[in-house]
Amino acid sequence: MMEARTWSISWNDAMSVGIAEVDEDHRRFIALLDRFNEAVSSRMALTEVQVRLQSILDDALAHFAREEELFRQWRYAQADDHARMHGQLVESIRQTKSKVSDGTDVQWINAGFKLKQALIDHILQQDMKYAALYRDSRNAIAAGAMRDG
């Protein structure tokens, strides 16, 4: 039996990459993940679970594209590896969605739990790698734009 508590997720400062526009994306993304949790833990209709997974998929596609555009601007050396991981996450979201329609409850709930963990781990492990390299230069650019704008 899974408790709502173990599913719930909220933003915390340890998730901050220190780049305002990325943090803003991640905050919204975490909120969408929590809405998915809520649908699962309170046993909402499967159609609602699907809708909430779809919003995670849409948001992830937009966010990953934004990150990959930043990588181009930064000439980030790990860009290709990172983009490959984005592709795997997108695939996991799609697979979880199809399990909601075709799998047993246990199958898709487990898939959903793993998916949530994988998405959070991606922020904490992979996004933090570029954060460490670019947060200073990025903030300097943003500050410059504000000053010049």
Ligand SMILES: [Fe+2]
């Ligand atoms: Fe990200």
Ligand SMILES: [Fe+2]
């Ligand atoms: Fe990423």
